[in-house]
Amino acid sequence: FSYFAERGISKETVQKKKIYVSDKTWIAFPYHDQDGSMVNIKYRTRSKKFKQEPNAKRTLYNYDLAHDADTIIFVEGEMDVLTLIECGFDNVVSLPDGAPQEAKFNEKDARFAALANCPLNATKVIIFTDNDTAGQSLHAELVHRFGKDKCWFVDYPSGCKDANEIFLQHGGGRIQTIIDNANPYPVDGVYSANQFYGSVLDLYNGNYTKPVEIGYPELDEIYKVLKGTFHVVTGIPNHGKSSFLDQVLTKMAEDHKWRFCIFSPEHSTSMHLRRLVQIRTRKAFDEGLSNRMSKDELQDALAWVNEHFYFIETKDSVPDIDYILDKAKSAVLKYGCDGLIIDPYNEVSAVRKGNQREDEHVRDFISKCKRFSRVHDVVTWVVAHPTKLPKENNGQYSAPTAYDISGASHWSNQSDVILAVHRDFDNKSIEVITRKVREQGLYGQIGKCTFLYNYKTRHFEPDTRSDDIREIPHWGHTYD
Template sequence: MDSELVLAHQPCADCGSSDALSIYSDGHTYCFSCEQVREGEEVDISEAQSANNSTDLYPVSYSAFGKRGITEETAKFWSYGRTPRDGRMVHVAQYLDDNRKVVAQKLRLPDKTFPWKNRKAFKGLYGQWLWPKSGREIVITEGEIDALTVSQARNLKWPVVSLPDGAGSAVKAIKESLDWLQKYDKIILFFDNDEAGREAVDKVKRLLPAGKCYIAFTPEGYKDPNDLLKAGKSHLIQKCLWDAKLYRPDGIVSGNDVIERLTNRVKRVSYPYPEFMERLNWMTAGGARLSELVVWTSGTGMGKTTVIKALQHHFFKTTNFNQALIHLEEPLEDTGDDLIAYHIGRRFTVEADGEDFRDTAEYLEAAKELFAAKDTEGNFRFQLYDAFGSLEDDSLYDIIRYLAVAQGCKFIWLDHLSILVSEEAGEDERKRIDSIMHKLKALTIELDIHIELISHLRKPTGNGKPFEEGGVPSLDDLRGSGGIKQLSNAVFALSRNQQAENGLVRNTSTITVLKSRKTGRTGTADFITFSDETGRIEKGVDPASLDDFDQSEAPTVSDY
């Protein structure tokens, strides 16, 4: 320690400074102005040794930090100086307790390492001892030099403190000083404008009292406040603090931001469902819209998939949108056959009158009209996902994102939700469905797409009418999770009495709106029937009005 004592200050012959040259006990000199180091003969320091009662700490001398733009006055005010180490002078930040006694020191070495002396003796924020225990405003910077910079730009009059160990110490240091900080009305986080600084802000802002935390960053091109000072733009430091934004939890919008959002919002266009769903269009304020998630449900064999395919064909004919068809319960070929049959308006399964219709020119022509159709960007208007059986839900989101972004699909059809959920022991079906619904809904907003999916019902309980006998489901009958009814924009149910003696009754389905977030309208919408001749859905009548007619041999609609 003997060789590190400062014995005197005198003029510098190299730069002409009047008092920046320090003479040390080992004889070497260092100029704090031009930073020139010169060797010399050792000096007798017996008196200096006896006068120095802090041999456990580094000796410190104060002067301006020219390269940093920091004045000697600022350095002294902050107890930030220099000390010799390994033949050169290095920065030293002194940490004081509330009695203004130095209890710890932190060096700043040329290799950008920061060794401490007595680190455990200090808790809290650098500079905390300088300011009152309450006040109007305080600024927290990421490092000591930045604290000096901001303080100097504000004439050493406004409270500023610094994290002791950079961004990595943010949470710990803020917690240690939280009782002290929260007595200030306004707390401004002024961390470095880089990834580490922004991550530290995200961690710290939730620790501070609500309504008191403000966030400031330097302009692009400047990492921290000292960069502004070195560039001669110290006036921008104050502007950064004036422009600091009040932290609000994500999603909260108020004041002029609300008005701006309202006046600049995207006008949502409604795309009507087919004419045989006329009342459904009224109950949903015009039909389907982008950014919405719609659920169809019913008991087993009610014709959900048939109705979905009718809608796919309808939107192919009435919009320019590309569509993605994800039917997990059937091979791709069955999906293609059903859409071609609907397009032609002629039913066929495997053979008709001994001839396989798939071998005809009419079939091929219809296939080309549907599946070779392209949008103006050259993307096919129908994108079919080829996966019979289960699909990992994480893969599903990637697939939907690809279809929406790369292939321009705006309507996504998913048949059905339940097959996505593994039945393996130990899996929580409710949580899985809840997660899937959250992520699907998020995708509709992120990608501005419309998703319609099929969800199954749980087995009915109690003495209510079975779904297969015309019982109308409720939202609580949806299988697996409250997330289905909570996160969907609309829920539609199909019901039909499959056991009715009257054939037309057996063949007539009722569409019931269980939820319409847009309008709040619920209840019976439309009655639809399946044409055995054309294989298409047509407008029907209330089954209650058909009881007087004997149509026991009429065909029934079911999933193909």
């Protein structure tokens, strides 16, 4: 018994597990099945030579005491099993063939045959393997076999390699504390509140990404841009929604150095660049127009656009949202893009899987975009057309609401922000209306502001006219 006494194991524990000495050299550890019958004997010497009975059934050590426990503690080796029994834990087991040097996750690995031979009823598995390379490999193998949802792990005190060393250096009370404080193994997609403590504290202390103002005071009162959110811009065709959004993006690139990835196949990329350089230079592009930009101004503007805008194109097919988000991910990682623009939604493949309805297709499209925004900390804007609206008595259309967007009510329900850009013929202005702001007060509120389109500068400008002056000589221009 002196060998075990040196390791803090009492005579009572040794006798409980029916350990004996064979041929004066080999310490024999009997292995028992759940009914108590002996099915194997493992032998070891003080110098760490090992052998087992030939052709014996591979079972877990201490399986007879632990097989029906709700919680199982997995350790590495018979000595650690005895250590935990000494500390009052009978629900502890060990594999008969030790730990692998490398985790290979081979389901046919004979080292783990004991797991198949010894079914366990436990709903919780605490992994207490050695704190070394082989122990970490065994840890990984056990998690692979039992699943993360069942597995918990322990924290080792500094300088200790296994459970017996902890017991000898710190006592049984420390073993009890370590097991009581075992940590749930992280499960992908499932988190505890404590895992968010740091981020909640940051929110409390004001240490978080603040919404970005566009730079137009009237607009900033009702609409700001917060990373990780999903925005929809709607409006009747040719009412200016795409042009207004381009100006917002250009303003953010100028003032905040943001970069954007754009999928906008309604026009060629060259035509889109034409619009962006006009916004950048505040001058006309086309020949024959007054205030036309010079070639040097064009080159300077293109160089600036090249630093802030990237374009997704497909030559021979209509891409689906998975393709667009995959390319946008590359743009975020490679170029540091802060926003993704899909303009318009109806240029994305509408092919549905199986018997999927249109509203389900829209729901999944929005969900993927929102997940992309959160995961990559970017803003996603989608330009979406409304359904055909009825005319009012004056022959004009009302500004579309969130529920007028073509496809499904999911646009209203799932979006973080919905903007309507609407041309007011009576007042000869452009109205920008916030139809939805999920977190009002943080990045906007429900409201409206008006802009005029200055044909000379190619810019939407805040409407500062008095109520009795509403004439704009360039009103006939088409914006989208």
